[in-house]
Amino acid sequence: MDLFLALALQIVYGVSNLALISLGLAIIFGMMRVINLAHGEFIMLGGYTVIVATSHGVNLWFAMLVLAPLVVGLVGVIVERVLIRHLYGRMIDTLLATWGLSLFLIGAVTTIFGPQTTTTISPPIGAVQIGGYGSSGYELFLILITLAAVAGVYAVLRLTKLGLVARATMQRPDMASALGVSTSQVYMLTFGFGSAVAGLAGGLLAPITGVVPTVGAIYIAKAFITVISGGAAILAGTLSASSLLGVVNGVISYATGPTLGEVALLLTAIVIIRIMPQGITGRFFRKSL
Amino acid sequence: MGAETGAGRLWPLGALAVAFMALAPQVLQLFTIINLTTAIALALLGLSLGLIWGYGGILCFGQTVFFGLGAYAYAVAAQNFGDTSTAVLVAIAVGAAFAALLGYFMFFGRVSDVYLGAITLTVTLVFFSLIRRTSGPEYKIGDALLGGFNGTSAPPLTLPWDSAAILFPNQLFYVAMSALTLSYFGCVWLTRSRFGRVCAAVRENETRAELLGYDARLYKLGLFTIGGGLAGLAGVLMANGVGRVTPDLFGLPYAAQAIIWVIVGGRGTLIGPILGAFGIFYLNSWLGSQQLVNLNVVLGLVLIVFVLLLPQGLAPTAMDLAARAMRGRGRARRRRRPRRALAAEPAE
Numbered sequence: 001m002d003l004f005l006a007l008a009l010q011i012v013y014g015v016s017n018l019a020l021i022s023l024g025l026a027i028i029f030g031m032m033r034v035i036n037l038a039h040g041e042f043i044m045l046g047g048y049t050v051i052v053a054t055s056h057g058v059n060l061w062f063a064m065l066v067l068a069p070l071v072v073g074l075v076g077v078i079v080e081r082v083l084i085r086h087l088y089g090r091m092i093d094t095l096l097a098t099w100g101l102s103l104f105l106i107g108a109v110t111t112i113f114g115p116q117t118t119t120t121i122s123p124p125i126g127a128v129q130i131g132g133y134g135s136s137g138y139e140l141f142l143i144l145i146t147l148a149a150v151a152g153v154y155a156v157l158r159l160t161k162l163g164l165v166a167r168a169t170m171q172r173p174d175m176a177s178a179l180g181v182s183t184s185q186v187y188m189l190t191f192g193f194g195s196a197v198a199g200l201a202g203g204l205l206a207p208i209t210g211v212v213p214t215v216g217a218i219y220i221a222k223a224f225i226t227v228i229s230g231g232a233a234i235l236a237g238t239l240s241a242s243s244l245l246g247v248v249n250g251v252i253s254y255a256t257g258p259t260l261g262e263v264a265l266l267l268t269a270i271v272i273i274r275i276m277p278q279g280i281t282g283r284f285f286r287k288s289l
Numbered sequence: 290m291g292a293e294t295g296a297g298r299l300w301p302l303g304a305l306a307v308a309f310m311a312l313a314p315q316v317l318q319l320f321t322i323i324n325l326t327t328a329i330a331l332a333l334l335g336l337s338l339g340l341i342w343g344y345g346g347i348l349c350f351g352q353t354v355f356f357g358l359g360a361y362a363y364a365v366a367a368q369n370f371g372d373t374s375t376a377v378l379v380a381i382a383v384g385a386a387f388a389a390l391l392g393y394f395m396f397f398g399r400v401s402d403v404y405l406g407a408i409t410l411t412v413t414l415v416f417f418s419l420i421r422r423t424s425g426p427e428y429k430i431g432d433a434l435l436g437g438f439n440g441t442s443a444p445p446l447t448l449p450w451d452s453a454a455i456l457f458p459n460q461l462f463y464v465a466m467s468a469l470t471l472s473y474f475g476c477v478w479l480t481r482s483r484f485g486r487v488c489a490a491v492r493e494n495e496t497r498a499e500l501l502g503y504d505a506r507l508y509k510l511g512l513f514t515i516g517g518g519l520a521g522l523a524g525v526l527m528a529n530g531v532g533r534v535t536p537d538l539f540g541l542p543y544a545a546q547a548i549i550w551v552i553v554g555g556r557g558t559l560i561g562p563i564l565g566a567f568g569i570f571y572l573n574s575w576l577g578s579q580q581l582v583n584l585n586v587v588l589g590l591v592l593i594v595f596v597l598l599l600p601q602g603l604a605p606t607a608m609d610l611a612a613r614a615m616r617g618r619g620r621a622r623r624r625r626r627p628r629r630a631l632a633a634e635p636a637e
Contacts, residue, residue, distance in 0.1 A: 035403060086597060091403055092348060096552060097596040099545060104589025111583045217541055221414050228407045259422045266411045273408055274398045 002131030015246030016146035022226040024198030030234035037098040040216025041105040046202020047211035068203025069196040076195020109213040123207040229272040231279020236288035310466040329465040330526035332566040335550040337519035339562030345512040346492030350406040351413030355384040355517040357538035359524025364443040369431035374449040384521020392513035417539035440535030443528035555602025
């Protein structure tokens with residue numbers, strides 16, 4: 001029973017981890033039809049923000065929950081103005097340009113901070129006992145914060161005026177613009193919002209994974225495949241895809257080890273895309289957010 | 290797109306390749322020649338991607354999967370059979386067969402665009418992590434240990450009729466250069482054949498091509514399979530140039546670079562990706578020899594600048610400029626008025 005509970009917790013953590021790293025990418029893809037291949041590097045930048053801030057004596061919680069999203073959100077706004085703005089409607093070109101951006105960011109961060117970081121941050125919450133098994137309290141915290149982030153995104157998109165305007169702009173930019181909405185600003189803010197969520201993920205994961213300039217590569221493949229197999233609906237897509245893939249990954253990892261778990265995750269995603277070329281939400285939960 | 294060079298303009302290119310092949314070993318040092326063989330292998334990989342992306346509109350992010358499979362198939366077959374000519378054929382066959390399998394899976398499922406990119410990228414990453422895991426004596430095919438992270442050794446090519454006569458680096462260079470040249474002209478012929486023209490039609494407008502009675506899926510599958518075989522051959526050259534095959538062949542860096550070569554060289558041309566591969570290869574080794582600028586910064590900027598400012602790539606832009614210069618000389622005086630007339634036409 002204890003084993004089962006510990007395993008279940010591990011799987012739920014895997015699912016929420018997948019959802020956390022994909023959410024920012026899903027917002028940008030779902031709202032703007034832009035695939036940001038520099039997403040992994042945005043997560044990496046979030047991690048570096050936390051490292052730099054804490055080494056200057058900033059409180060860790062403040063750095064993770066406020067500074068990381070703020071800084072990366074700002075980076076996102078700048079990137080949108082300089083790069084993405086010129087490429088709307090050209091999906092493949094945005095993909096390629098953001099891939100270039102990803103290489104550029106890896107190189108730039110390596111130049112500034114060096115290929116390895118010496119500073120590590122330890123998770124601020126200790127272990128929790130479940131029967132005979134120890135579990136990381138910080139992982140429990142991450143599960144909760146992922147839920148909070150999903151709820152937060154839902155609230156912003158559904159309940160605020162900004163969210164309404166943003167969804168209107170994505171559906172009918174011409175009509176929104178005729179009604180006096182500055183679509184260009186909405187695009188900029190949406191991209192910044194998605195980036196901020198990526199920064200939050202990076203900040204939160206920094207104590208667990210450690211931070212090196214190339215850490216983004218670990219995330220991007222998983223996030224990309226989760227978002228694509230989830231389809232266009234931001235929250236329903238991310239949640240359904242990361243649940244499915246996270247469970248597959250967790251079970252296979254438990255049975256055979258982490259590498260095969262990863263492979264099983266990727267293969268499952270390929271099968272999903274083959275069966276449902278528009279992703280899960282292209283077939284189910286169509287009207288959902 | 291689809292810049293077609295007339296037959297008259299092709300033979301200088303062939304002459305240039307032959308001259309280069311004859312002269313390079315006389316002039317260049319051995320080290321440079323060995324390096325060149327690797328560069329040629331990468332150029333062939335670029336050509337294979339340029340063929341399927343530029344002429345079939347198939348954006349394959351994981352062309353490296355056929356490249357890596359070809360290299361591994363060659364190494365394993367050569368270690369088992371001792372005869373490298375069979376191993377080369379096996380490598381091409383494995384590349385093509387896997388492309389056919391993956392292509393069937395994708396095209397007949399109507400997977401396209403970004404989704405196709407996602408699948409191919411994932412497949413190459415799957416191979417990357419799987420093959421990295423194969424260290425240890427239990428992972429072997431016949432006599433060949435796969436060797437996990439460190440990879441396995443690739444026996445050098447031998448003469449087809451005498452398996453004891455190992456080719457020297459210079460001879461290897463001749464083989465690689467001939468393979469690249471022949472593949473290039475093969476691809477030119479292919480894109481001008483009826484098959485190639487239908488592929489271009491599918492690229493331009495899949496629905497229209499289907500309404501005209503062509504099965505787009507079959508044509509894409511055919512082109513993809515040929516691209517896979519070419520990438521497999523590139524893997525053979527790579528294995529010979531480096532002397533080992535490692536999981537890195539499947540990794541993200543090569544996958545990303547292949548895309549960059551095509552973008553920089555020019556989509557819709559066949560010579561562009563080859564030149565792009567050579568250019569980036571030498572940019573790489575030049576940047577690797579100095580500490581001033583990080584390699585990734587430069588590659589990233591190159592990719593961004595080309596997508597934003599020169600989306601056609603170098604080869605078509607150069608051809609455009611050349612064509613304009615030729616025309617400009619003839620009718621410089623009459624230029625202004627027709628242009629204004631053009632501008633007055635309604636935009637589409």
